[in-house]
Amino acid sequence: MSVKGQIGRRDFIRAAAALGIGGGIWKTAAREPGSMVWQLDPQQCVQCGRCATHCVLNPSAVKCVHSYPICGYCDLCGGYLQPGAKKRDTGAENELCPVSAITRTFIEPPFFQYTIDEDLCVGCAKCVKGCGLFGNGSLYLQIKQDLCVHCNECAIARACPAEAFQRIPAEQAYLLKTRPEGGPAQT
Amino acid sequence: MKGLKRFVSVLAVLVVFSCDGEAQFRFPMPEFESDYRQPEMYTPPPGRTNDLMDVAVLAGALGVGAWLVLKRRSRPGVFLLTVFSLIYFGFWRQGCVCPIGSMQNVAEGILDANVVVPMAIVAFFLLPLLFALFFGRVFCAGVCPLGALQELVAVRPVALPQAADRVLGLIPYLYLGVTVLSVSTGAGFLICRYDPFVGFFRQGASFNLLMAGGILLLLGLYIGRPYCRYLCPYGVLLGWMSRFAKWHARITPTECIQCRLCEDACPYGAINTPAPEEAPISPREGTRRLGKTLFLAPVIVALGALTGMMAHDVLARLHPTIQLAERVAAEERGYFSDVTLESEAFRASRTTLAELYAAAHAVRADFKRKSPWLGAFLGLVVAWKLVALSIKRKRVDYEVDRVACVSCARCFPYCPVEDEDAKTQKHKA
Numbered sequence: 001m002s003v004k005g006q007i008g009r010r011d012f013i014r015a016a017a018a019l020g021i022g023g024g025i026w027k028t029a030a031r032e033p034g035s036m037v038w039q040l041d042p043q044q045c046v047q048c049g050r051c052a053t054h055c056v057l058n059p060s061a062v063k064c065v066h067s068y069p070i071c072g073y074c075d076l077c078g079g080y081l082q083p084g085a086k087k088r089d090t091g092a093e094n095e096l097c098p099v100s101a102i103t104r105t106f107i108e109p110p111f112f113q114y115t116i117d118e119d120l121c122v123g124c125a126k127c128v129k130g131c132g133l134f135g136n137g138s139l140y141l142q143i144k145q146d147l148c149v150h151c152n153e154c155a156i157a158r159a160c161p162a163e164a165f166q167r168i169p170a171e172q173a174y175l176l177k178t179r180p181e182g183g184p185a186q187t
Numbered sequence: 188m189k190g191l192k193r194f195v196s197v198l199a200v201l202v203v204f205s206c207d208g209e210a211q212f213r214f215p216m217p218e219f220e221s222d223y224r225q226p227e228m229y230t231p232p233p234g235r236t237n238d239l240m241d242v243a244v245l246a247g248a249l250g251v252g253a254w255l256v257l258k259r260r261s262r263p264g265v266f267l268l269t270v271f272s273l274i275y276f277g278f279w280r281q282g283c284v285c286p287i288g289s290m291q292n293v294a295e296g297i298l299d300a301n302v303v304v305p306m307a308i309v310a311f312f313l314l315p316l317l318f319a320l321f322f323g324r325v326f327c328a329g330v331c332p333l334g335a336l337q338e339l340v341a342v343r344p345v346a347l348p349q350a351a352d353r354v355l356g357l358i359p360y361l362y363l364g365v366t367v368l369s370v371s372t373g374a375g376f377l378i379c380r381y382d383p384f385v386g387f388f389r390q391g392a393s394f395n396l397l398m399a400g401g402i403l404l405l406l407g408l409y410i411g412r413p414y415c416r417y418l419c420p421y422g423v424l425l426g427w428m429s430r431f432a433k434w435h436a437r438i439t440p441t442e443c444i445q446c447r448l449c450e451d452a453c454p455y456g457a458i459n460t461p462a463p464e465e466a467p468i469s470p471r472e473g474t475r476r477l478g479k480t481l482f483l484a485p486v487i488v489a490l491g492a493l494t495g496m497m498a499h500d501v502l503a504r505l506h507p508t509i510q511l512a513e514r515v516a517a518e519e520r521g522y523f524s525d526v527t528l529e530s531e532a533f534r535a536s537r538t539t540l541a542e543l544y545a546a547a548h549a550v551r552a553d554f555k556r557k558s559p560w561l562g563a564f565l566g567l568v569v570a571w572k573l574v575a576l577s578i579k580r581k582r583v584d585y586e587v588d589r590v591a592c593v594s595c596a597r598c599f600p601y602c603p604v605e606d607e608d609a610k611t612q613k614h615k616a
Contacts, residue, residue, distance in 0.1 A: 014320055014431045021316060035305055037233050046532045058391045068225040072214030108221045115226070136212050146231035149281050149389070152288045153376035161532040174230045179212065 036167040038154040039175050042140035044164035047125035047132070051141055054159040055123070061147040062123035062156065064101070064116050067177050070138035073111035078134025079127035080104055080114055096130050098122075118144065137177065145173045241280065242310045245330065248272055249318045252325035255596070256436045260606070262596040268329035269338050277332035282385040284308055286315045286326065287333065287421040291366060291376045298371045315421075319428035323435040327415060327425065327593035333384050337412040338595060340404050344411040344454030352456055353572065355417040360568045363420035364561040365502070372553050374506040383414060411454030415593065426590040436587060436594045440606035443584035450585070452598040457591035462582045477577040484570035488563050495562020496555065503554040512547035515540070 040051070040062065051062035075088060080102050085094035090104055101120035105113045116139075123141060131139040157165030168175065248268060255264035276282065284292075289312040296304035315326035327334045347355075366377050379385075383400035386392025392400075406413045415422055429435065438449050438458065449458060468476070503509045515530050517523055519540070526534075533543065587598070 010431050010433075014433060017428065017431065018317065018320055021313060035233070035238070035307075046528075046535060048528045048532070050528070056385075056389050056391055065228060065230070067228065069216070070212065073217045074214060107223050108219060111217050111219065113223075113226075118229070134213075136214050142230070144231065145233035148233070150233070150283060151379065152284050152292065153379040155380075158375060158380065161527070161529040162536070170233045173233050176228070176230070179216070 035170040037143075037145055037150060037170045037173050038148065038157060038165055039143050039145075039168045039173060040141055040156075040160070040164045041166060041175050042137075042142070042164075042177055044162050045125070045128070045141055046162040046164075047129040047141075048161055049124050049126075050159045050161070051156050052122045052124040054156045056151060056155050057147065057149065059121075060123040060156070061143055061149070062141050063118045063121045063144050063147075064123065064125070064127055064139055065142045065176075066114060066116050067138045067140070068113075070136050070177060070179055071114070072136045072138070073107065073113060074135060075110045075112055076134075077104075077112065077114060077131070079131030079139045081130075083130070096126050098124060098126065102127060114139075140177060142174055142176070145170075239307060242307050242314070244275060245286075245311060246314055248275075248330045249314055249325055252329045252594075253318060253322040256325055256328060256594045257322060257434055260440060260596065260599045262599055265329045265594075265596045269335040272330045273332055273335035273339070276330070277335065277384075277388045282332055282382070282388040283379075284311055285332065286311045287331070287419060288376065288379045288382070290421055290424070291370050291378055294367050294370045316424060316428050319425045319432060321433045323429045323432045323589065323592060323594045324422075324425045325594050327422065328595045331415075332388065333382075333419070334412065334415050334593065336384050336387065336404070337407045337414060340407045341411040341454050342408055345409050346451070346456060347410060349456075352416075357565075357568065357572070358417050359420050359423045361565060362418060363423050364564050365505075366420055368502065368554075368557055368561050369505050371557060372503075372506060372550065377505075378420060411456075412593070416455060416591070429592070430589050432589060435589050436592065436596065438585055438587060438598045439602045439604045441604055443586075444604060445584070446603060447585075448603060449598045449601040452601040453587075453592075454597065455591060455593060455595070457588045457593070458598065459582060459586050459588050461584060462580060473577065473579060477574070480570070480573045480577045484567075484574065487570040487573075488566035491562040491564070491566020491569070492559040493562065495558040495560070495565070498562070499551070499554045499558040502558050502561075503551045506550050506554070508543075508546050508550050512543050515543060 052060050055061055080096060081088060081094055082096050087094055092100065095102070099120045099122055101117045101122075103115045103117060105115065107113050125141055127139050128141055131137055154165055248271070252265065252268055255261050255268060276285065284307075289308045292302075292304050292308045293312045295302045296309075315330070318325055329335065329338075362377075369375060369377050381396070381399075383396060383403050386397045386400055403413050438452075445461065450460065452458065504513070511529050511533060514523075514527060515533060518526060518530055
């Protein structure tokens with residue numbers, strides 16, 4: 001085995017490996033896709049509370065968002081008040097949110113606006129559950145894309161019992177609820 | 188007013204019970220009399236994702252690494268690059284996406300025609316391999332944040348017995364095989380899930396993973412780079428490339444004088460000592476042993492495939508569908524009095540029990556088809572290692588083991604032989 005012959009074999013293998021990798025990769029990536037980001041589908045969410053605990057960030061990048069066009073502006077808000085709350089006020093014992101991230105503002109009788117303070121929200125979905133059970137479902141969870149660190153395998157997606165997490169194109173990075181056509185009957 | 192409120196709440200309760208689960212949009216949109224305006228929803232666009240900036244930094248760091256190792260032969264330079272990579276790829280970019288993890292995306296892209304892998308991720312996978320093909324594992328030397336973390340703690344490395352090193356060195360192949368199997372069956376990205384150091388970069392992870400990372404780092408004080416040598420699946424690919432590296436780092440800049448000063452220099456056991464003149468066994472016996480191992484090789488591969496096939500049930504439990512189906516089946520038979528979040532969510536969904544079981548059977552069949560290949564691959568690795576052990580190589584100099592060497596440049600200062608350029612420069616001065 002001459003030294004020259006050895007170099008030739010190595011050169012050959014090297015070239016073959018480079019070609020093989022390059023070809024295979026080209027085949028998979030030639031379609032030039034955009035970036036994908038994680039998002040959760042509110043329609044599939046079961047409000048288990050794992051978004052608050054399983055994100056690699058603390059507090060979680062999942063926050064409650066509020067679709068005002070869907071909200072009924074109820075006085076008796078299932079997302080804001082504890083079930084069986086003594087009073088409909090801002091007292092801590094009556095609030096459902098464990099971190100008091102929801103602000104209740106009086107608009108006009110009998111309507112109240114509910115605003116989420118995202119700096120406080122931990123994504124526990126307690127209010128989402130309450131709003132879904134008793135209200136219009138205008139409170140729901142979304143991954144805030146400015147907070148998300150875009151893990152290759154989202155730790156919450158792994159833990160989600162309802163398979164609500166998916167990758168979506170970064171240009172359209174939210175799965176927002178919209179009011180269905182026509183909406184509910186006006187009373 | 189109070190009466191109206193009570194009526195509304197009673198109505199709400201009625202509505203809840205009349206259309207369970209699906210119920211939403213129960214209340215009409217209010218018609219405000221005041222000039223109230225609804226606030227806009229705050230939906231900020233994504234921050235930086237895997238963009239080309241990172242690819243550029245990766246390529247630059249690899250280039251600088253190759254230059255420092257091969258041209259400058261500078262250990263301090265490589266050390267500084269290591270610190271930079273730890274800060275940039277580790278703590279600043281928080282470890283995602285890394286070339287180690289990107290191999291899962293690429294494997295998914297190759298195996299599943301529907302999955303499209305972003306260019307940046309492909310570049311992340313490809314660049315370190317290409318550099319390894321020409322310059323050795325410079326990625327491991329100073330660019331990989333996981334390697335960097337371990338490089339910095341390797342302060343008092345001891346040499347492991349060669350047998351232990353060889354046996355533990357098989358784990359990365361197992362990890363690689365199981366990872367590809369997991370990706371190909373849709374069971375998830377194991378490398379990302381069990382990354383022991385990313386928790387430090389993000390300052391947050393599950394307790395178990397932080398413990399694992401801490402234990403690995405403590406081990407790393409005495410056993411150099413335990414993750415790189417005995418776990419990292421990407422290191423397997425890099426090793427394959429580095430074997431054929433065109434310009435690989437060498438201990439001595441010119442010619443080895445067998446001074447033995449570098450003998451204990453490598454904390455990672457990647458220096459091959461000169462082979463003894465006298466073979467430990469006679470050539471005749473050596474040939475017989477090689478013949479035996481070559482004859483055994485197909486048997487080992489077949490045994491591996493068989494073991495893989497038998498293990499498919501266990502391996503299939505990696506898949507969430509199997510986990511859910513097994514749990515639900517056990518609940519149906521009354522083995523558990525409680526339910527898990529998963530089984531609860533399943534029962535609330537529209538999927539029927541039969542559909543779940545059918546899906547689980549399909550997944551298991553998929554594993555049954557693919558796990559023999561995993562076994563055969565591992566058998567092939569073992570057979571190849573045995574054959575390699577039976578071949579005596581002629582070696583007179585102290586050389587780096589091209590597969591195991593991470594090009595960290597730690598051995599360079601140990602070599603007393605001076606570079607020709609450096610010598611002439613010194614003479615001039």
